[in-house]
Every structure is written in structure tokens, then in C-alpha cells.
Amino acid sequence: MHVLFVPSWYPADATDFSGSFFIEQAQALAMAGHDVGVISVKGVPVYSPAQLRGRTPGIRLSVESEIRTYRMDKVLPFPKVPGGNERVLLHAWRVLLTRYISENGRPDVLHAHAMFPAGVVTHALSDEFKIPFVVTEHRPSSMDRLNQKWNGVNGRRAALAASALVAVARGFAAELNDAYNIGQDKWQYVPGLLSPQFQDIPTRQIPDGPFIFGHVSHLDPGKRVDMLIEAFAEQFHNVDGVRLRIAGDSIHKAELETLAGSRGVGDKVDFVGAVQRKDIVAEFSSAHVFVLASVAEAFGTVLWEAMACGLPVVSTATWAGKNAVGEANGLLSAIDNREELGQALVTIRENFNSYVPEDIRAICVDHCGREAFTSQYEMLYTNAVQASRR
Known part of the structure; x- marks a missing residue:
């Protein structure tokens, strides 16, 4: 299986531990024999340009623990325009996905981590590139964003279109189903991964x-x-x-x-x-x-x-x-x-x-050991690919 991670946040480099569990999950899938890559866009608020100081512009490619990782920074110029920054992020992620496919082939499934912004963006990429996607939600705060008109509409559309929706706690899955209210209890519990x-x-x-x-x-x-x-x-x-x-x-x-x-x-x-x-x-x-x-x-x-x-x-x-x-x-x-x-x-x-x-x-x-984690996601990915072929 060829899986491409689309995380809402991701370590900037080997010294950054923010979201390091995404790397560990990618490594676990790779150890199980899957082909895994990452495309990561870091949105930088227009009022915080100092975050870009010293960073290489454009696409940055690295191979980290055998995981091909494509990164890009993008200034977010629309702090008060609903959906404005998300469109900027979508364009950046589209550039990364196009480059990724040209160099590594087409992934079988996209795996978004957190609905905002990655899940919403991945929904658009899935439609455009005809690749099924799943979403894992890690942040309880994501439910608050459903109350915002643009996020609520687009988050629910993404939830309906996703092949699978995963929450990292049973109680979280139940609350997500209530918050999304899309007419089906689509959010399901799959444990996170025990650190290697x-x-x-x-x-x-x-x-x-x-x-x-x-x-x-x-x-x-x-x-x-x-x-x-x-x-x-x-x-x-x-x-x-x-x-x-x-x-x-x-x-x-x-x-x-x-x-x-x-x-x-x-x-x-x-x-x-x-x-x-x-x-x-x-x-x-x-x-x-x-x-x-x-x-x-x-x-x-x-x-x-x-x-x-x-x-x-x-x-x-x-x-x-x-x-x-x-x-x-x-x-x-x-x-x-x-x-x-x-x-x-x-x-x-x-x-x-x-x-x-x-x-x-x-x-x-x-x-939540490695075997338990990989076997459950393998099933989700397989179901997503099979459903897309029907």
C-alpha cells in the first residue's frame, strides 16, 4: 500500500518534536512493508514573518527514517477572510502533491491528520486527483471550529466524503459524531501508536x-x-x-x-x-x-x-x-x-x-503496540481503496 500523510502540523526538522508522533506512525507503517510519504505545509501568519527567517524558500525534500518528506512554508495573508487562508494552503499542498506524484508515483490513499486544515484540504485534493482519503482527528478543539460557518460547511463536507473518520479516544468519537451531525456515526475509535x-x-x-x-x-x-x-x-x-x-x-x-x-x-x-x-x-x-x-x-x-x-x-x-x-x-x-x-x-x-x-x-x-496500530489502519486503507474502485 502506498500511503501519503497530509498532517495539519509536522516537525520542521529532526530537532522539532511538535507532531513527532506523526513521524513515528509513518515509520510503523513503513516497517510493516508499506510505501509511506509526507507532504507538509506550514502556514505562517502574515503578521509573523520572523518565523520564516533563515528558512529555505520553496519545496524542501528530505528522507527521514526512509520517509520521503516534502515541506513548504506559506504566508497566510487573509486573517479575517473565511476560507481565504485555506485556499492558499490548498494551492501549496496541490504543488507538493503534484511534485510528489511526479517523483514517487500516485499514492493509493491520502491520510489527513486533523480536520482543520488538513482534512478540508485533503478532501479537495481527493476530488481533484481521484485518490481516496481518511482523516484522523487528534484535537478536541476542532469541534469548536464547526461553529464557524466556513469551517462548519467544509468540515462536514469533508467528513461525508472521507472513506473513514478516526478519533483517538472512544469518548472523542462519540462527541465528534454529535458535533458533525452528518446523519451517520462515521467517526470510529482507533488507538494511537505506542512510541517505538x-x-x-x-x-x-x-x-x-x-x-x-x-x-x-x-x-x-x-x-x-x-x-x-x-x-x-x-x-x-x-x-x-x-x-x-x-x-x-x-x-x-x-x-x-x-x-x-x-x-x-x-x-x-x-x-x-x-x-x-x-x-x-x-x-x-x-x-x-x-x-x-x-x-x-x-x-x-x-x-x-x-x-x-x-x-x-x-x-x-x-x-x-x-x-x-x-x-x-x-x-x-x-x-x-x-x-x-x-x-x-x-x-x-x-x-x-x-x-x-x-x-x-x-x-x-x-x-496500541505497533502490530495493533498497523493492522487497524491497513484495514481502513484497504477498504478505502476497494470502495474507490467500485
Whole structure:
């Protein structure tokens, strides 16, 4: 199968981790024997020309981990004209697709990542080049754009025309079906891909020493690390041998450190800062339990990465939490409920020995490991190609 990714955003180069999971998904399909390419257009607002400084104009071709990648930057000159910038992006993506086909042959299927703008643009390219397409939605915020007239009309048209519509959480799929309201429940759940760093690792050895609750994120307010610290403080400030380990860095780190001190657990909370990707498996493995107290999560990549190491997890009942957590691998608590989160921390510590690391890892790999991911998308692609030939 020849698959061409059309992502709404994509890493600018090897040092950029924004959207790096798109590269990992392309690599997984390539490892399964498929021919995979990427065409990526970065839209630059007309009022932010500095973003283009030092960047090569025109089409940039590179081969990254055997994935042929065509990039182009495009100034978006119509900030207040509905559909104006989308037409500019369509022209740029059309140029890339034409060049791609001339050098690599015609893809069997186009795979758009996120409806706005890639899904809408890919619908137009599909019509013009007669190539079927599927859309995977990663961003809950996309539903808000359906309330805008131009986006609502064109997003729903693209949804109707797509061979398949994929959401990265079961609850997300249900809400997308309600939001699009196209007369059929076309959005379906297909898990994201477990990062390849976690694919073939052994189940971690349970660490010696104090009992550690671990957390990894960018420390954004939506992750509710503040509530995690407060819940930990309420339950464990007078308990020996229990620690909270927080990995990640942001402008909010200093205020979180201050909060831990003010709650009397400054000496029990370890802020380890940003962790390089090459060290992330070791970071997860250093904890006994992983905790994610977010207000909203779609797929919740970090939950699956922790489970790949064999850790039980505590998560708030986001789409991701409900997707990932069951009796065999952890506990759920209500969103924004400090007391319930604290009780979950106490309960999972008390029952820690009842969780089997090997079973937790198996749940993860069976759900979103490389083979599970590729087999489900292979089916979607095959169905799309067969339907286009009828």
C-alpha cells in the first residue's frame, strides 16, 4: 500500500518534536512493508514573518527514517477572510502533491491528520486527483471550529466524503459524531501508536527505596499538577517513605515548587525538570505508580507509555483515562476532584502488590503496540481503496 500523510502540523526538522508522533506512525507503517510519504505545509501568519527567517524558500525534500518528506512554508495573508487562508494552503499542498506524484508515483490513499486544515484540504485534493482519503482527528478543539460557518460547511463536507473518520479516544468519537451531525456515526475509535521507544523494552523491575508516584508532562495548567501536589500533600505529608516525582519543565515549574513548599511537602516532591527522550523509559521506570490528573486528554500517550513499562496508573476520568484504565491496571478519579484523587493515591499504594507488571504491559502492547496500530489502519486503507474502485 502506498500511503501519503497530509498532517495539519509536522516537525520542521529532526530537532522539532511538535507532531513527532506523526513521524513515528509513518515509520510503523513503513516497517510493516508499506510505501509511506509526507507532504507538509506550514502556514505562517502574515503578521509573523520572523518565523520564516533563515528558512529555505520553496519545496524542501528530505528522507527521514526512509520517509520521503516534502515541506513548504506559506504566508497566510487573509486573517479575517473565511476560507481565504485555506485556499492558499490548498494551492501549496496541490504543488507538493503534484511534485510528489511526479517523483514517487500516485499514492493509493491520502491520510489527513486533523480536520482543520488538513482534512478540508485533503478532501479537495481527493476530488481533484481521484485518490481516496481518511482523516484522523487528534484535537478536541476542532469541534469548536464547526461553529464557524466556513469551517462548519467544509468540515462536514469533508467528513461525508472521507472513506473513514478516526478519533483517538472512544469518548472523542462519540462527541465528534454529535458535533458533525452528518446523519451517520462515521467517526470510529482507533488507538494511537505506542512510541517505538517502548515497543520492545522489558517490563521494568520494581524500584527499591521509597514508594514513588511519578508524573511526566509539560506542566501546563490543564495537567492539574497543582491539584496532584495538593492531593499528595493532604494524604502523605506525615507519611514516611512516600515521594512524588515530577518530570517536565515550563514557566509554571517555579510556582509548582513554591506550592509544594507551602503545603509542607517541599522535601517530599522531586522536580527533575525536562527529561530527554532517550531517558524517558528510565524516568517512567523509576516510579511505582504513574499519575495523570488532567482536565482533558484525548489519547493520553503518557498513560500508555507508563503501562508499557509495567506501571499501574491513576488517571482522572478523561477520554484517555476511561480508555486506558481498568481493574487490572489502575484507578480512575473524577476530574478536578482533589479528595477523590488523593484517595486513589492511597488505595493504589495499599494495593500495589495486586498489580502484575507483565499483565499491565500486555494490555498496553495489545491495544496500541505497533502490530495493533498497523493492522487497524491497513484495514481502513484497504477498504478505502476497494470502495474507490467500485
